[in-house]
Amino acid sequence: MLDTYREVVTPEGVVLQLRAAGPVPRALAWLIDVAIRMGIMMVAGMVFGLLGKAGMGFYLIALFLVWWFYPVVFEALWKGRTPGKRALNLRVVSGNGGPLGWQAAFTRDLLRVVDMLPLLYATGLVSCLLDPWGRRLGDMVANTLVVHDAPPRGLVEATAATPIPLTVVLRQHEQAALIAFAERGPRQSPARRVELADLAEPLTGLRGEAGVHQLYGLANGLLGRNE
Amino acid sequence: MKIDALTVTLRPRTSWEAIELGMALTRHYAKIIWASWLVFTLPVLLLAHAVGWALHRWWIAGLLIWWLKPLFDRVPLYVLSRATFGDIPTLRQTLQAQRRWRGKWMWSYLSWRRLGPVRALYLPVDLLEGSTAERARVRRQEVGSSIYGISLLMTLMCGLFSIVLQLGLLGVALLFVPNIYLKEVFDHAGAVLKASPWWLSLIINVTSWLVMSVIEPFYIGAGFGLYINRRTQLEAWDIELTFRRLRTRLTQAASMLICLLALGLAVVPKAGHAYAAQASANHPTQQDADDDDDADEREPPAAEPKKLPQIFGDQKADDASFRQAVQRAYADPTLNPKRKIVSWKPRHPAPEKQIDLPTGRGPDLSGLGSWIAVTGKFILWGLLAALVIALALTAKRWLPWFRDGLLREKTGESESVVRSEAPAAAPLPNDVPVAIRRLWYGGRRREALALLYRATVDAMVAQTHVMLVPGATEAECLRASRRLTGSEDRDAFARVVSMWQYAAYAQSFPSTEAFESLLIELMQRFAWGPVGAVAGPMVATR
Incomplete structure (x- = not known):
């Protein structure tokens, strides 16, 4: 089965699923970061402009620092996020899913020199398009990965119904599907809802609207609700 | 689709x-x-x-x-x-x-x-x-x-x-x-x-x-x-997919149960004679029903020879109602997501204030700037000199770090986590106590306790006929063991679980005496292997 996960198995045998991010959101995040840095440099230019010729020196130093250390400092200190990445709910993590260290942050920043060849990150873009986890060359060298952060889940309450205990042993993903049905069922059209519930007839023994309510009840039972 | x-x-x-x-x-x-x-x-x-x-x-x-x-x-x-x-x-x-x-x-x-x-x-x-x-x-x-x-x-x-x-x-x-x-x-x-x-x-x-x-x-x-x-x-395609697979699994399990039932009744010839006759009479119809279900799932509408009027007769209604239903479905507000957003706005917006921007470039600070530049230049040179001197003086302390780092990187590659494959699928040995003792006295105490735990769970399942989910946790096994009839059986089971958990998660193993006494008790309870004959000499040798 094809998926966009990168699976990492920890020594404890736990499978972590990292949701790798591709070129489109990453490029957008980069654009936002560029805009922020340009804004900072414009303000700095106004301030240092007051100092005349010496201000030019300070301005160039500030340009160097802001341009090259902005990603490093943000990624290392702010859990792998720059403001642009934060806006698109992205995050840089180490290749094994752990947090990003200073060394990796510096490596991926230094390798920008290669990725931006020949113009405007063309090399990085090609690498990002071809790699299954959307990594540019800097990511490969530093062994890092840009992932989609867990989205703030819209809280959807499962439909309330009289809880019914399960009589059949269900596997975990089947239980999850039952609960998902109780959460998302009300947003389906009535006909579709009945169609789905009819598929689960061997479980409920009922068809039509009655089957839908039986499924809601089973889901409430799984959720451990009392009345 | x-x-x-x-x-x-x-x-x-x-x-x-x-x-x-x-x-x-x-x-x-x-x-x-x-x-x-x-x-x-x-x-x-x-x-x-x-x-x-x-x-x-x-x-x-x-x-x-x-x-x-x-x-x-x-x-x-x-x-x-x-x-x-x-x-x-x-x-x-x-x-x-x-x-x-x-x-x-x-x-x-x-x-x-x-x-x-x-x-x-x-x-x-x-x-x-x-x-x-x-x-x-x-x-x-x-x-x-x-x-x-x-x-x-x-x-x-x-x-x-x-x-x-x-x-x-x-x-x-x-x-x-x-x-x-x-x-x-x-x-x-x-x-x-x-x-x-x-x-x-x-x-x-x-x-x-x-x-x-x-x-x-x-x-x-x-x-x-x-x-x-x-x-x-x-x-909700994902839900449909899971429900379809669940349906296939449950119908298959049901038909298998019916087969087993019929087989069991056929083996008991006299007592279940009447039931067997009934079951064999029911059996084909059940199978037919299952076949029908399967056919429904496959849905081959092209192979259906009947025409609509033949099936529905005079019940066949005009298309118009169907079309109306479609229209109504499209008119359903849940399908046409439109939102009404209510917000407050001032009735008389305040006129925007004119901000007086300074027109000139401000005070001329270039004299101050050049002074900062000159001092800065000297300070930076001084800093560089101090840094070089400090590095040269402390060379003895930091040079070995680099060498260590290089060495560590070389050895770091060979380090890897040793994992033993969990023998989940391996069948239990014929003589469980002997196998457990062999592992224990062979120094592989963790494996011995693992085998003991598996064998006990197996015996518990055999007595209570509960169905355990694959990958059931210890807590789930304990809950299942409440169905054991004797309270002492339950105690023994609980002790096995706790002994296994101590060993598995805390690396704390029981003494050989405690292990032996529990094993002997379990052998009597669950009737594993020859009780006295093996236990005596083995204990004596230790």
């Missing part, structure tokens, strides 16, 4: 992740996509250039190629739509499908909708769903309304990617120019651009075709990913 045959994992994704999924699909079926893309677009490229040559205007060829993009988009879209449902088309099938689609939808896509910003999302709706023009408009609205913004951004980014790659190709050419000639080349390039000879147009046309070939399949793939994700949200 066969949802069972899907080759992608369905789950509720955010729209960004749907884009990643679509791009992953393009990458996965890259071979057939780009092969058919080349076969389809190369002749068009040549044809367009023939037209340009005939008209002596080469830029027309480039414009033509760019304008025909929606036509080319159908190639990756067809491959993706088939491959996602497990049927990877061949090159011939892909090209035939282009002919079969003919000009359907293409008139609008090549004329007034050519500049539509979410083509990648709307193409699947129009081409794959095959509905009438009016219905397709409603569908586009329904599928696209909530993800229009993201599709728009995606189109924008893909356009930017094309520009970046095009400039990148130009940059590669410039990389080969030695630095001393760079200025000359730029001067010359300006003149060439003004003259714009035919070969320059040709190069631009071919490179833009190359760039389009790289980006466009990814763009269409991303749009297709968005489309699939939206349908999954709207129609």
Whole structure:
């Protein structure tokens, strides 16, 4: 089965699923970061402009620092996020899913020199398009990965119904599907809802609207609700 | 649509992740996509250039190629739509499908909708769903309304990617120019651009075709990913898939149970005679019912010989009510997401204040600036000197770190976590106590306790007939063991579990005496192996 996960198995045998991010959101995040840095440099230019010729020196130093250390400092200190990445709910993590260290942050920043060849990150873009986890060359060298952060889940309450205990042993993903049905069922059209519930007839023994309510009840039972 | 045959994992994704999924699909079926893309677009490229040559205007060829993009988009879209449902088309099938689609939808896509910003999302709706023009408009609205913004951004980014790659190709050419000639080349390039000879147009046309070939399949793939994700949200495909598999599993389990029941009754000839007769009478009908269920699932409507009037007789109603029902379904507010947003606004907006901006450049601080610059220069030189001296003085302390670091890196490679395979599927040995003791006295105490725990759980299951889920935890086993009849049996089971948990999670092993006493008690309770004969001598030897 094809998926966009990168699976990492920890020594404890736990499978972590990292949701790798591709070129489109990453490029957008980069654009936002560029805009922020340009804004900072414009303000700095106004301030240092007051100092005349010496201000030019300070301005160039500030340009160097802001341009090259902005990603490093943000990624290392702010859990792998720059403001642009934060806006698109992205995050840089180490290749094994752990947090990003200073060394990796510096490596991926230094390798920008290669990725931006020949113009405007063309090399990085090609690498990002071809790699299954959307990594540019800097990511490969530093062994890092840009992932989609867990989205703030819209809280959807499962439909309330009289809880019914399960009589059949269900596997975990089947239980999850039952609960998902109780959460998302009300947003389906009535006909579709009945169609789905009819598929689960061997479980409920009922068809039509009655089957839908039986499924809601089973889901409430799984959720451990009392009345 | 066969949802069972899907080759992608369905789950509720955010729209960004749907884009990643679509791009992953393009990458996965890259071979057939780009092969058919080349076969389809190369002749068009040549044809367009023939037209340009005939008209002596080469830029027309480039414009033509760019304008025909929606036509080319159908190639990756067809491959993706088939491959996602497990049927990877061949090159011939892909090209035939282009002919079969003919000009359907293409008139609008090549004329007034050519500049539509979410083509990648709307193409699947129009081409794959095959509905009438009016219905397709409603569908586009329904599928696209909530993800229009993201599709728009995606189109924008893909356009930017094309520009970046095009400039990148130009940059590669410039990389080969030695630095001393760079200025000359730029001067010359300006003149060439003004003259714009035919070969320059040709190069631009071919490179833009190359760039389009790289980006466009990814763009269409991303749009297709968005489309699939939206349908999954709207129609709960993931739930349907799980329910279908659950249905298959449960019906299979049920038919197997009936078979076992019939077999068991046949073995007991006299006591269950009447039941057996009944069961064998029931059995075929049950099987028939199951077969019917299976047939329902497969749904071969083409093989149905009956006609509608034959089935429904005079119950067959006019189409009009059905059409009305469809109309009503479309009028359902849940299908047409419209929101009303209420907000407060001041009735008399305050007039904007005029901010007095300072007109001049402010006070002239250049004297202060040059003073800071001079002092700064001396301070920086001083800092550099101090740093070099400090490094030289402390060389003895930091030089070994580098050597250690190098050594550690070399040895670090060979370190790896040793994992032993869990023998979950291995059957229990015939004589459990002997096997356990062999492991324990052989120094493999953890494995001994693991075997003891498994054997006890097995014995408990044999006595209570509970059904344990695969991968049941210790707590679940303990809960199941409440069904054991004797309270001492339950105690013994609980002690085995706690002994195993101490060993497994805390590395704290029991003393040999405690282990032996528990093992002997279990042997008596669950009647494992010969009790006295083996236990005596083994204990004596220790």
